[in-house]
Amino acid sequence: xxxxxxxxxxxxxxxxxxxxxxxxxxxxxxxxxxxxxxxxxxxxxxxxxxxxxxxxxxxxxxxxxxxxxxxxxxxxxxxxxxxxxxxxxxxxxxxxxxxxxxxxxxxxxxxxxxxxxxxxxxxxxxxxxxxxxxxxxxxxxxxxxxxxxxxxxxxxxxx
Numbered sequence: 824x825x826x827x828x829x830x831x832x833x834x835x836x837x838x839x840x841x842x843x844x845x846x847x848x849x850x851x852x853x854x855x856x857x858x859x860x861x862x863x864x865x866x867x868x869x870x871x872x873x874x875x876x877x878x879x880x881x882x883x884x885x886x887x888x889x890x891x892x893x894x895x896x897x898x899x900x901x902x903x904x905x906x907x908x909x910x911x912x913x914x915x916x917x918x919x920x921x922x923x924x925x926x927x928x929x930x931x932x933x934x935x936x937x938x939x940x941x942x943x944x945x946x947x948x949x950x951x952x953x954x955x956x957x958x959x960x961x962x963x964x965x966x967x968x969x970x971x972x973x974x975x976x977x978x979x980x981x982x
Contacts, residue, residue, distance in 0.1 A: 869882060896951070921963050
């Protein structure tokens, strides 16, 4: 697989609506692998296809429990509320406080085009909402309560 260039906020592709995936091809399967490699290399927990310049309804997530592939995801149900800092690989080094559902249920296809439902709470719920919004041309900065701030990493604090 290969690493893809992550598009940064301001790139027009991040504001566009993605097209539904009609079937799984070799190239789409390759894109999914590249997205996972790119996400892991960038130390992210999620990545949507428009973030690598591709307008397809595909996202990948890994909150530490193994990779989740979402093809044509749809949010079916949400409940509860959580507020916390959120960042994005398309706005590196920045974060902002965002309120999201604490529980999310999503229907999507996996990399084999097998339909499945995924339920998540806390970080997974946040990641599901965040990545699916990318597929509709939205970024978390539209939902920030207050100001966007610089992220301070632990190794920065030690210096």
